[in-house]
Amino acid sequence: MLFELREVSLRRGERRVLDSVSAAIPQGAAAIVGPSGSGKSTLLRLLNRLADPDSGTIAYRKRPLAGYDPLALRRDVSLVPQLPALLEGTVESNLRYAAGLAGKRLDTERCLRLAGLDAGFAGRDVAKLSVGEQQRTMLARALAQQPRVLLLDEPTSALDRAAREAVEATLAALRGEADISLVLVSHDPEQARRLAGWALRLEQGRVAACGALEEALA
Amino acid sequence: MSISIQVSLGQVAAALALVALAAAISLWRRADLERDIAIATVRSFVQLTAIGYAIKLIFEADTIWLVLALLSAMVLFGAFTARSRARRVPGAFWPLLIALAAAGMTTLGLVVALGIFEATPRYLVPVGGMVIGNAMTAAAVALNRLGDEVGESRAAIEATLALGATAREAAAPYVRRALRSGTITLVDSTKTTGLIFFPGTMVGMLLAGAEPTDAVRLQLILLYALLGSVAIAALVATGLAYRNFFTPAQQLREPVS
Numbered sequence: 306m307l308f309e310l311r312e313v314s315l316r317r318g319e320r321r322v323l324d325s326v327s328a329a330i331p332q333g334a335a336a337i338v339g340p341s342g343s344g345k346s347t348l349l350r351l352l353n354r355l356a357d358p359d360s361g362t363i364a365y366r367k368r369p370l371a372g373y374d375p376l377a378l379r380r381d382v383s384l385v386p387q388l389p390a391l392l393e394g395t396v397e398s399n400l401r402y403a404a405g406l407a408g409k410r411l412d413t414e415r416c417l418r419l420a421g422l423d424a425g426f427a428g429r430d431v432a433k434l435s436v437g438e439q440q441r442t443m444l445a446r447a448l449a450q451q452p453r454v455l456l457l458d459e460p461t462s463a464l465d466r467a468a469r470e471a472v473e474a475t476l477a478a479l480r481g482e483a484d485i486s487l488v489l490v491s492h493d494p495e496q497a498r499r500l501a502g503w504a505l506r507l508e509q510g511r512v513a514a515c516g517a518l519e520e521a522l523a
Numbered sequence: 524m525s526i527s528i529q530v531s532l533g534q535v536a537a538a539l540a541l542v543a544l545a546a547a548i549s550l551w552r553r554a555d556l557e558r559d560i561a562i563a564t565v566r567s568f569v570q571l572t573a574i575g576y577a578i579k580l581i582f583e584a585d586t587i588w589l590v591l592a593l594l595s596a597m598v599l600f601g602a603f604t605a606r607s608r609a610r611r612v613p614g615a616f617w618p619l620l621i622a623l624a625a626a627g628m629t630t631l632g633l634v635v636a637l638g639i640f641e642a643t644p645r646y647l648v649p650v651g652g653m654v655i656g657n658a659m660t661a662a663a664v665a666l667n668r669l670g671d672e673v674g675e676s677r678a679a680i681e682a683t684l685a686l687g688a689t690a691r692e693a694a695a696p697y698v699r700r701a702l703r704s705g706t707i708t709l710v711d712s713t714k715t716t717g718l719i720f721f722p723g724t725m726v727g728m729l730l731a732g733a734e735p736t737d738a739v740r741l742q743l744i745l746l747y748a749l750l751g752s753v754a755i756a757a758l759v760a761t762g763l764a765y766r767n768f769f770t771p772a773q774q775l776r777e778p779v780s
Contacts, residue, residue, distance in 0.1 A: 317777070355681055356774055375772045380687035390682035393696070403686045443682070450686065 306367070307332045307454065307486055308352055313361035315347060322347045323358065324510040334480050334487040336497035338522065339507035345490040346387065348507065349456050352488065353382040380407040383452035387459040387490075389439035396434075396442050397427040400449040407450035420445035421475040437468030444475065455479070457489045461496065476500055494522050528731040539564070581644050590644050594631075594651045598623045601655055605663035609764070611670025613776065618763035619662050626658035626756035627651060630748050639744055650748065653724075657709065657749045658756035665705025665757040666764050672697035673768050674778060681775055690769035698761045705757030713746050722746065 308330040315323040323344045337345045350356045351363060354375045363370045365382065391399050397413050404411035414424045420441045426434075431442060440463060447455060460476065461469040477500060479485055491497050497504050497518065504521035506513040514521040542564050549556040581589045602620040609615040631651055640646035673680065676697060683693040716722055724745050728738035768776055 353685065354772055354774065355685060357772065375774075376687045376689060378687075379685055384685040386678060386682050386685065388678055390679035392679075392683065406687050406692075446686070 306330065307335075307365070308488075309364040309367070310348075311362045313348075313351065313358045313363060315344075315351070315356070315358045321510050323351075326361070326507070326510070326512055328505050328512060328515045330488060330505065331503050332486045333503065334489065334501045335503040335505070336501035336518070337488065337490045337505045337507065338492070338494055338497050339513070341492055342509075343507040344510040345492075345507055346458050349384065349458050349488065349490050352454075352456055353379045353384050355379075355384065380450050381452055382454040382456060383447040383450055384456040385443050385447050385458065385460060387462055389436060389443045389463070391431040391439060391442060391446070394431065395427065396422075396429050396431060396445070399431060399442060399446050400427075403446045404449040407452075409449065409451050411449055413449075416445040416448045419448050419475065419479060421471045435468075437464045437471075440464060440468070441472060441475070444472070453484055454486045454488065457487060459490055459492065462492075473499060497522065578644075578648055581648060585644060587642065587644070587647075590647045590651070593648060594627060594655065597652060597655045598627055601659035605659050605666070608663040609666035609670055611674050611778070612666045612764050613767040615666055615764055615767070618760050618767070619659075619666065621763060622662045622756045622758075622760035623655055623658050625759045626662075626752040627655045629755050630654045630752040633751070634744070634748055650745065653745060654748060654752040658752045661705040661709065661753035662756040662760035663705075664708070665701045665761050668704040669697060669701035669761055669764060672700055673765075677775060677778070684773060684775060690766065690773045690775075693773075693775075694765040694768065698765050701761045702757045705761070706754050709749060709753045713750060716742075716746065 306329045308328075310326050310328050310330075313323055313326040314321065326344075326348065337348060339345050347356070351358055352365070352370075354370055354373070357371075365373065365378070370378065392402060396417070400413055400416055401411055413427050417424055417426055422438065422441050422445060426438070426442070429438075431439060434442060440460065444455075444457075444460070457476070461472050464472060473496070476487065476489070480487060480500075487500070489497070489500055491500075502518055503516070504518050505515040506521050514523070542560060546557045546560045548554070549560060577593065581593060598620065601623045602616055605619045605623075606615050609619070612618075631647060631654065634640050634650065635642045635647075640650060673694070680693045680697070684690070712720075722742050722745075725738045725742040728741060729735065770776060
């Protein structure tokens with residue numbers, strides 16, 4: 306198992322964002338689906354310790370998350386947020402920053418290609434990119450760290466149809482890459498069907514279903 | 524330099540004519556500032572008179588301990604005052620207190636160690652007051668900016684943390700901007716000093732009958748000391764305060780409401 310969650314709960318003020326969530330997320334491509342406000346993004350943020358639950362435990366590769374150095378964990382389990390948030394500078398400087406943090410040698414061209422961008426993007430100022438291009442740069446930046454898991458929070462929500470299809474094609478291709486697991490948050494069950502083989506469905510912070518894709522989405 | 528000037532209460536009272544003018548303008552243009560002008564006038568009179576007598580006592584007692592007590596009180600009140608400007612920064616008081624104390628001690632320590640001023644109440648009290656006052660403004664502006672920057676850039680900061688950057692690395696661009704905004708006002712006013720405005724010390728000395736060259740030199744010493752102190756205050760305040768936005772596990776805390 307990639308992640309094992311046991312009785313994970315989290316409150317924000319009076320609201321229970323996650324309520325006794327237990328699930329075992331397998332390697333490969335998994336989707337977390339559910340209506341907006343159901344706790345999907347919050348759950349994703351727990352998986353690389355951008356936040357911690359109030360109670361319950363999460364294990365990554367059978368070891369409790371609390372036992373990992375959070376910085377090392379985040380370089381291995383890379384989260385791509387819903388909205389692009391790049392550092393000032395060029396596409397390449399962003400990739401170089403990420404690779405440097407992870408202590409990895411940067412292959413700019415490969416990262417850009419995997420994210421569906423051509424090599425000409427390397428020198429582009431990120432402030433001048435479209436939202437779709439920025440989102441793909443975020444993906445390339447995460448790939449520059451050569452993570453073993455990619456956490457993707459609504460990776461196509463800010464995109465038009467053409468850009469969405471391009472990113473989905475990229476993600477589908479990534480699934481073929483050895484040693485990369487994807488955990489994808491999506492409000493769209495169809496997208497989960499296109500990209501994942503396993504799903505966890507949340508409703509109001511509780512597990513409504515989880516398991517093989519069709520079973521969980523039924 | 525021994526210069527002396529006598530100012531009577533009558534002269535001070537006469538200057539109130541200009542306060543009346545300010546109030547009249549406010550009334551005429553409906554700026555609704557009359558009440559604030561009145562409060563400012565009364566407060567300035569009471570506060571400055573009180574501090575005037577306090578300084579007189581300290582000068583007469585001629586002991587360093589009273590000077591330290593006065594400067595410590597200024598640092599404490601300065602930190603409280605600056606905290607109200609940095610509401611979006613969690614736990615801003617301690618960073619501000621340490622920043623003001625560091626700015627005051629370093630600046631006064633250096634001007635004494637370099638032989639610029641003697642370590643006597645006559646020098647330490649006025650210079651310390653200016654240093655701490657300017658340091659307070661710089662630290663308050665810097666933390667106010669830091670709070671705004673972090674508040675508006677939460678997504679970008681989390682995105683950087685998500686790459687495995689430390690809190691320090693993720694906050695660096697915002698800390699840099701905050702430090703800059705805390706320092707830039709004094710740097711800019713120092714650039715234009717003598718061209719667009721005459722700074723207070725120089726004006727005071729000229730009015731008191733000092734040689735213009737002496738007035739200018741003393742003013743330069745103070746300007747340079749202030750540049751150092753505001754930079755230290757902004758550096759220490761931002762360098763300590765940014766940590767309060769993060770947990771020990773390098774997570775961005777929920778915003779303070």
